[in-house]
Amino acid sequence: MSAGTNQTGGTGSGLVKWIDSRLPIFSYMQKEYAEFEAPKNFNWFWNFGAILTFMLVLMIMTGIFLAMQYTPHTGLAFDSVERIMRDVNFGWLLRYLHANGATFFFIAVYIHMFRGMYYGSYKGPRELLWMLGVVILLLMMATAFMGYVLPWGQMSFWGATVITNLFSAIPLVGDSIVTLLWGGFSVDNPTLNRFFALHYLFPFLIFGVVILHVIALHVTGSNNPLGVDPKGPQDTVPFHPYYTMKDSVGLAVFVTIMAAFVFFAPNFFGEPENYLEAAPLVTPAHIVPEWYFLPFFAILRSIDFNIWFIDAKLAGVLAMFGAIGVLFILPWLDKSPVRSAKFRPMYKWFFWILLLDCIILGYVGGKPTDDAVFAGAAWFKIIHLGYITTFWYFFHFLILLPLLGIFERPKPLPKSISEAVLGGGTSGAAATAKPMEKA
Amino acid sequence: MGIVCNLRRAAAATGLIAAAALVSTSAFAAGDAKHAEEQDWHFEGIFGTVDKASAQRGLQVYLEVCSGCHSLKQVAYRNLSDLGFTEAEIKAIAADYDVTDGPNDEGEMFERPAIASDAFVSPFPNNEAAQASNNGALPPDLSLQVKAHAGGANYIYALLSGYEDAPVGKDVPNGLSYNPFFPGELIAMPAPLAEDGVEYSDGTVASVDQMAWDVVNFMQWAAEPEMEQRKKMGFKVVLFLIILSAILYAAKRKMWSNLDH
Amino acid sequence: MSDDTQDHDGSRRDFLYLSAGAFGAVGLGAALWPFISSMNPSADVLALSTTEVDISQIENGQRVTVKWQGKPVFIDRRTPKAISEAESTDLGDLRDPQTDADRVIQPEWLVVVGVCTHLGCVPKGQKPSEQRGDWGGWFCPCHSSHYDTSGRIRQGPAPLNLPVPPYEFLNDTNIKIG
Numbered sequence: 001m002s003a004g005t006n007q008t009g010g011t012g013s014g015l016v017k018w019i020d021s022r023l024p025i026f027s028y029m030q031k032e033y034a035e036f037e038a039p040k041n042f043n044w045f046w047n048f049g050a051i052l053t054f055m056l057v058l059m060i061m062t063g064i065f066l067a068m069q070y071t072p073h074t075g076l077a078f079d080s081v082e083r084i085m086r087d088v089n090f091g092w093l094l095r096y097l098h099a100n101g102a103t104f105f106f107i108a109v110y111i112h113m114f115r116g117m118y119y120g121s122y123k124g125p126r127e128l129l130w131m132l133g134v135v136i137l138l139l140m141m142a143t144a145f146m147g148y149v150l151p152w153g154q155m156s157f158w159g160a161t162v163i164t165n166l167f168s169a170i171p172l173v174g175d176s177i178v179t180l181l182w183g184g185f186s187v188d189n190p191t192l193n194r195f196f197a198l199h200y201l202f203p204f205l206i207f208g209v210v211i212l213h214v215i216a217l218h219v220t221g222s223n224n225p226l227g228v229d230p231k232g233p234q235d236t237v238p239f240h241p242y243y244t245m246k247d248s249v250g251l252a253v254f255v256t257i258m259a260a261f262v263f264f265a266p267n268f269f270g271e272p273e274n275y276l277e278a279a280p281l282v283t284p285a286h287i288v289p290e291w292y293f294l295p296f297f298a299i300l301r302s303i304d305f306n307i308w309f310i311d312a313k314l315a316g317v318l319a320m321f322g323a324i325g326v327l328f329i330l331p332w333l334d335k336s337p338v339r340s341a342k343f344r345p346m347y348k349w350f351f352w353i354l355l356l357d358c359i360i361l362g363y364v365g366g367k368p369t370d371d372a373v374f375a376g377a378a379w380f381k382i383i384h385l386g387y388i389t390t391f392w393y394f395f396h397f398l399i400l401l402p403l404l405g406i407f408e409r410p411k412p413l414p415k416s417i418s419e420a421v422l423g424g425g426t427s428g429a430a431a432t433a434k435p436m437e438k439a
Numbered sequence: 440m441g442i443v444c445n446l447r448r449a450a451a452a453t454g455l456i457a458a459a460a461l462v463s464t465s466a467f468a469a470g471d472a473k474h475a476e477e478q479d480w481h482f483e484g485i486f487g488t489v490d491k492a493s494a495q496r497g498l499q500v501y502l503e504v505c506s507g508c509h510s511l512k513q514v515a516y517r518n519l520s521d522l523g524f525t526e527a528e529i530k531a532i533a534a535d536y537d538v539t540d541g542p543n544d545e546g547e548m549f550e551r552p553a554i555a556s557d558a559f560v561s562p563f564p565n566n567e568a569a570q571a572s573n574n575g576a577l578p579p580d581l582s583l584q585v586k587a588h589a590g591g592a593n594y595i596y597a598l599l600s601g602y603e604d605a606p607v608g609k610d611v612p613n614g615l616s617y618n619p620f621f622p623g624e625l626i627a628m629p630a631p632l633a634e635d636g637v638e639y640s641d642g643t644v645a646s647v648d649q650m651a652w653d654v655v656n657f658m659q660w661a662a663e664p665e666m667e668q669r670k671k672m673g674f675k676v677v678l679f680l681i682i683l684s685a686i687l688y689a690a691k692r693k694m695w696s697n698l699d700h
Numbered sequence: 701m702s703d704d705t706q707d708h709d710g711s712r713r714d715f716l717y718l719s720a721g722a723f724g725a726v727g728l729g730a731a732l733w734p735f736i737s738s739m740n741p742s743a744d745v746l747a748l749s750t751t752e753v754d755i756s757q758i759e760n761g762q763r764v765t766v767k768w769q770g771k772p773v774f775i776d777r778r779t780p781k782a783i784s785e786a787e788s789t790d791l792g793d794l795r796d797p798q799t800d801a802d803r804v805i806q807p808e809w810l811v812v813v814g815v816c817t818h819l820g821c822v823p824k825g826q827k828p829s830e831q832r833g834d835w836g837g838w839f840c841p842c843h844s845s846h847y848d849t850s851g852r853i854r855q856g857p858a859p860l861n862l863p864v865p866p867y868e869f870l871n872d873t874n875i876k877i878g
Contacts, residue, residue, distance in 0.1 A: 040698065065735050069742075082513045082582070085665065087743040090734035092665040093672075237698060245694050248724070249687045256680040263673020264485055267586060275587035275662075276579070285622070517747050556747035683723045690716040 032218055037236035038243055039224035041417050046222070046243075047250025048112040054251055055105040056210065060203050062098040063147075066091075070150065072196035074189045077152035078277040096266040102144050103269040104258045106292035109137060117330075118351055120339030121223040127331040129216040134327045136209050141293070143202040146195040148290060149187075153274030158287050160187045160195070166300075169314040186280065226420055227339025228413055235417035286368060294365030295358050296320050299393065301369060302386035319390065326397040333397055335405025343411040347404055354396050361389045473619040475590045475597035482592075482659055485674065488667050489660045491523045496639055497657025498522065500650050502532075503637045505581060508573060508628075510561035513582035514661050517555040521664055522657075529555050536560035574614045576627035585655070585662040592655050594620065599651035602630035750878030752870070755809070763826045765814060768877045772814035772822055773865060774838070775875075778849060782836065783807050786850035793854075796861045800850045803864050811877065812851040813865050816840040818858035823847060838862070 020026045069088050071080040084091035113133070116122055122130035149160045164181045168174040183190030221230070230236050237243070261268055269291060273284050289297050303316035310318070326333070341348040369383040414420035481490035498519070501511065516533040520526070533553040538560055541548035553560055563569035570577050579587075588594045597620045605617035615625040632647045639645050660666075751768040755775065758764055763776045778786070786800040787807075804810055816823050823838035823845070824830040833839030833846035835854045840847075845856030852861040867877040 061735065065738050068739065079513070083742070083744060086513065086518070087745075089737040089740055089742060091738055091742070092669060093734050094738055096669075241694060242698070245687070245691045248720075249684065249691045252680060252684040252687050256677060256684055259673065259677050259680055263669055263676060266669070272587050272589050272591075275583040515744070515747065517743075556744070679723075679727060683720075683727060686716065686720045686723055690713075690720040693713050693716050 033244075034238065034240040036218065036239040037230070037233070038222050038239045039230050039235060039417055040237045040242075041224050041226060041235075041420070042222070042243065042246070043225050044250055045111065045115040046224075047247050047254075048108050048115065049217075050247035051108045051251050051254050052105070052112060053210070054255075055101060055108055056203065056206060059098065059101050059105060060207070062094045062101060063200070063203065066094050066098055067196075067200060070196075072150065072193050074152060074192055074278070077150060077192060081151045093262070096262045099270060100258060100262045100266060102147065102290070103261075103292070104254070105140065106144070108254070109140065110292075113137070113327075114355060116223075117354075118341045119223055119225055120227050120334070120336075120341070122331045123334065123339050124331065125220045126216075126223065129213060129220060130331055131328055132209055132213045132216060134324065136206055136213060137327075138324060139202055139206045139209065143199060143206065144290065144292065146199040146202070149192065149195045150199060151274060152192065152278045153271075154276045154278055154282075154284050155271045155274040155287070157187060157278035157280065158283055159289055160191065162287060163289075164191075166317050166320075169311075169317040171314065188280075223339060224417060225340060226342065226414060226417055228415075228417060228420075231416040231418075288366055291362065291366070294363075295361035296323055296365070298361040298365035298386050299323050299390045301365070302383065302390040304369075304383065319394075323393060326394065330397065330401075334401045336401075336408060336410065337405075338410040338413065343413055344404075344408060345411060346408045350396060350400055350404070354393070357389050357392045357396070360385065361393065364389060472622045472624060473597075473601075475593040475620055478593050478596055480592055480659070481656070482666060485670060487670065489522070490656050492641065493653045493656040494522050494660050495524070495657075496641070496643060496650075497653035497655070499637055499639065500632075500654040501581070501657055504631055504650075505654065506559075506562060508562055508569070508578040510563070510569075510578075510580045511559035511582050511661060512561060512580050513558070514664075515556060515558045516553065518664060522660065526555070533557060574627065578628070581658055581661065583662050585659045592659050595658065596651050596655045598626075599632060599654065600648050750876055752874060752876050754874055756873035765826050766877070768813075768865060773877055774810070774812050774814040774826060774851070774862070776810040776812075776849075777808060778810055782849040785836065786810075786848060786852075789848065789850070789852075795853050796859070798850075798852060798861055803850050803852075803861070805867075805869060809875075810849070810851060811864060811867050811875070812862040814838075814862065816842065816845055816858055817853065817860040817862065818843055818845055818856070823862075 016026055066084065069080065069084045069091060071077055081095065084095050086092075088094075116130065116133070145159070145163060149156045164178055164187065167177045167181065170177060179185065181191070182188065183194060224230075271288065271290075288294070297320075300316045300320040303319045304312050305315075306312050307315045336344060336347065338344055341351050364382055364386045367382045369381065369386065371382045372378045373380050373382060373385050481487060481493070501509075516529050519529050519532065524532070533555055536553045536559075537550045538553045538557050539548050540551050543549055563572065566577055584595060585592050590597070598618060601620045602616060602618050605611045609617060609624070611617050611625060615627055616629050617624060618626045632650045634647060635645050636647075636650060637645050643649060663669075749769055751766060751773075753766050753775065755777070758775065758777045760777055761779045761782075763774060765772045765774060767773070776782075783800075789800070791797040791799065800807070803812075814822050814826070818840065819842060821840050821842035823833075823840040825832040825838035825847075831839045831841075833855075835846050835848035837847040837849045837851060837854075839845070840856065840858065843857050845858035846854045847858075847862055848854050850861075851864075853859070865877050867875050870876050
C-alpha cells in the first residue's frame with residue numbers, strides 16, 4: 001500500500017463511483033491534490049499557502065462562534081466582548097485566537113507576498129494568480145478594519161472615524177460618501193451594525209477569491225525557487241503525500257508560535273487603549289492602526305503637501321491606495337525575463353532594500369510625525385523618514401523595476417530543476433540567460 | 440543544507456517582522472512622564488499565578504478606598520470565589536450594597552441588597568453623575584485598567600505610590616495633583632492612599648506601597664480573571680504542538696528521504 | 701518486503717506516519733472542544749439559575765407564574781378540593797404514574813415548570829379566565845393536553861407530567877427554586 005494515497009480513483013467503492021459519475025468531487029480532489037505534480041524543489045516559504053488556508057478557516061470558525069455571543073450595539077458591544085472574555089466557556093480563547101489570528105494571518109500573507117516577489121511568482125503566466133492575491137489582500141484589509149471596530153473600544157471608534165474620513169478626500173462627493181458609510185453624521189450605532197454585517201460577509205468573499213486563486217494556481221502550476229519551469233516528471237513530485245506532509249510541518253510550527261502568543265502574551269500585538277470603551281468626545285493622545293496597516297498609514301501621512309492641484313489630503317489617500325495599486329500592475333512593471341532573484345544579482349539587493357523600506361515604513365506609521373528619529377538629531381523627524389521611505393516604495397516599483405529589466409545582466413539559468421538540484425546549485429552546465437519559457 | 444539555509448532565512452524574515460511590531464508597539468510607552476519601574480509580580484511569567492492573599496487585601500482597599508469614586512462594572516461578586524472567598528463571604532460582601540432592580544408588579548423600580556450574581560455596584564448611576572461629583576473628571580472603571588495602559592501593573596503601582604510634592608516652579612492648578620508618572624504630570628485624582636488607610640485583618644502593615652501593591656494585584660485579577668486557566672492550558676497546548684511538530688518533521692524527513700532531493 | 705533492513709525501515713516509517721496521524725487527530729479533536737463548549741450556558745447564565753419567590757401574598761386558590769432559568773414556573777396555592785382530587789386519583793388512570801405526595805413538599809403548594817412536555821408550549825390555566833382542561837389543572841392549547849390539579853398528564857399527546865423543579869422552603873413565606 002503506498003503511503004497515504006486515497007483510493008478514490010478508479011478503484012473506489014460503489015458509492016464513491018456512483019457519486020463521482022454524477023458530481024466529480026472525488027476525481028477532482030484526486031487530480032488536483034493527490035496526483036497534482038508540484039516542482040520538487042520548494043523551500044519552506046512555499047508552506048504559506050497552506051498556512052493561509054488554515055488561518056482563513058480558523059478565523060471563520062472562531063468568528064462564527066464569537067458572533068453567537070457578540071452584540072452589535074454601541075451600548076452593549078464593549079460589555080458583550082468582556083462577557084465573552086469572562087463568562088463564556090473558553091470565550092477568552094476564542095477571542096484571543098481571533099484577535100491574534102488576524103495578526104498571524106497578516107504575518108503569513110506578507111511572507112507569502114514577499115516570497116512571490118523574491119522568486120518572481122507574479123510573472124507570466126501567473127499574472128492573474130498574483131492579481132487575485134492582491135484582491136484577497138484588499139479584502140483582508142477591509143475585513144480586518146471592520147472587525148477591529150466591533151469591540152467598540154477607543155481605538156475601534158477612532159480608527160473607524162479616521163479611516164472612514166479618508167473618503168471625504170474625494171472631490172465633490174466625498175462628504176456624501178462618508179455620511180453614507182456612517183449611516184449618520186458620525187460613527188455611531190448604524191455604522192457598528194453594518195460593519196458587523198459586512199465583517200461577517202467578507203470572509204466568505206475571501207473564501208471565494210481563494211478558490212479562484214487556487215484554480216489559477218492549478219492551471220499554471222506552482223513557481224519554484226529556481227523560477228524555471230519543470231521539464232518533466234523528474235522535476236516534480238505528487239502534491240500528496242509529499243507536500244501535504246511538508247505543509248503539515250510548517251503549519252504545526254506556525255501554529256505553535258501563534259499559540260505561544262495566544263496563551264502567554266495575548267495582548268502583545270494589541271492596543272492597550274482599546275480596553276477603554278469608546279468615548280466619542282475624547283480622542284486618545286495617539287491614534288495608531290493595527291501593526292499590519294502601519295506601512296500604509298505611514299504613506300498616507302507622509303504626503304502632507306499639495307501635489308500640483310491635488311491637495312495634501314487627497315494626495316495622501318491616493319498614495320495609500322496607490323501603494324496597493326502598484327502591486328496590481330507589478331507583473332507588467334517588472335520587465336526582466338528571469339523570475340527568481342537567485343539569478344538576478346541587482347534585483348536581489350533591491351528586494352532586500354524594499355523589505356527594509358516596508359519595515360521602516362511600519363516604524364514610521366507607529367510614531368508621531370514630529371518625533372526625532374535619532375536622539376541626537378532633532379532636525380531629522382519621523383516625517384522626513386516617511387518622505388524618504390514613501391518615495392523609495394514608489395521609486396522601486398515604478399522606476400527601478402522597469403529599468404532593471406533593461407540593464408540587469410541575469411546569471412545563467414539551470415537547464416532544469418533536477419539538474420540544478422543534483423548538480424548542487426547553479427554550477428552545473430547552464431544555459432546562458434534566456435527568456436523564461438512559457439509553460 | 441538547503442533546509443538549514445532556508446530555515447535561517449525564514450527565521451530572519453519572521454524576526455524582522457516581529458522586530459517591526461515590537462518597535463511600533465513600544466512607541467506608545469514613550470511620553471514625557473516618568474517611566475514606571477519594573478516590579479516583580481507574582482502573576483508574571485508562564486507559570487505566574489494570582490497572589491490571592493494580596494488580591495484579597497486589594498479587594499479591601501478597593502472597597503474601602505477606591506469604590507467611593509471608581510466602578511468595577513465587569514466583575515461580579517460571584518467572581519470573588521476565584522480569590523478564595525467562600526459563598527457565604529461573597530453573599531455578605533454583596534449584601535452591603537444596594538442595587539436598583541425592577542420594575543416590580545406596580546411598575547416601580549426598587550432597591551434591594553446585591554446578590555452574588557450582581558456585578559460590583561457602581562458608585563454613580565452614570566458617567567455624567569460621576570463627572571459632576573469629581574470636578575468634571577471621570578474616574579475610570581477599574582475592571583480593565585491594568586490592560587488599558589501600556590505600562591500595565593507597573594504603571595498603576597507607580598502611579599498609586601508615586602504622589603509627591605510638585606517640584607519648585609511647577610504650577611499645580613486647583614483641583615489637580617502632581618504625579619510624575621501621569622502623562623502630563625497633573626492628575627485629577629488626589630493621592631488616594633494614606634498610611635494605615637485600611638486595617639488589614641491579616642496583620643499586614645498597611646503602608647502606601649503595600650496597599651498600592653495589593654490593589655494592583657486585585658486589579659490585575661479583575662482585568663484578566665482567565666489568566667491562570669489560560670497559562671495552564673497554554674503550557675499543555677504548546678508542549679503538545681512542539682511534539683506534534685517534531686513528529687511531523689521526522690515523518691516528513693522519512694518520506695522525502697527516498698527522493699533524490 | 702523480503703529485505704530485512706527494508707522491512708525495518710518500513711516499520712519505522714509506518715510508526716512515524718501513524719503517530720503523526722494520531723497526534724494530529726487528537727489535536728484536532730481537542731481543538732474542537734472549546735468551540736462546542738462555548739455554546740453551553742456561560743458563567744453569568746449559570747449564576748442566575750436560582751430564583752427566590754415571596755409567597756406570602758398568594759391567596760388560597762390563586763396561581764402565580766414566576767420566571768426561573770427563562771422558563772415559567774407555576775405556583776399554585778391549592779384549594780382543599782383540588783388537593784383531595786389530586787390525592788384520590790387512582791395511579792392506574794395515569795400515563796405517568798406519580799402520587800401527589802411525590803410532587804409536593806407541602807400539599808397546599810404545588811410548584812411545577814409550566815412547559816408542556818409535548819412540544820414546549822405554556823399551558824393555559826394560570827388565570828381564572830383561562831380554560832383549565834377537563835381535570836381542573838392546566839390545558840395546553842397547542843395540541844390539547846390536559847393536566848390535573850397535581851400537574852399530571854391525563855389526556856392528549858404529552859408523554860409526561862409537568863416537571864417539578866428543585867425547590868425548598870427557606871421559611872414560611874419564601875421558596876427558593878433551583
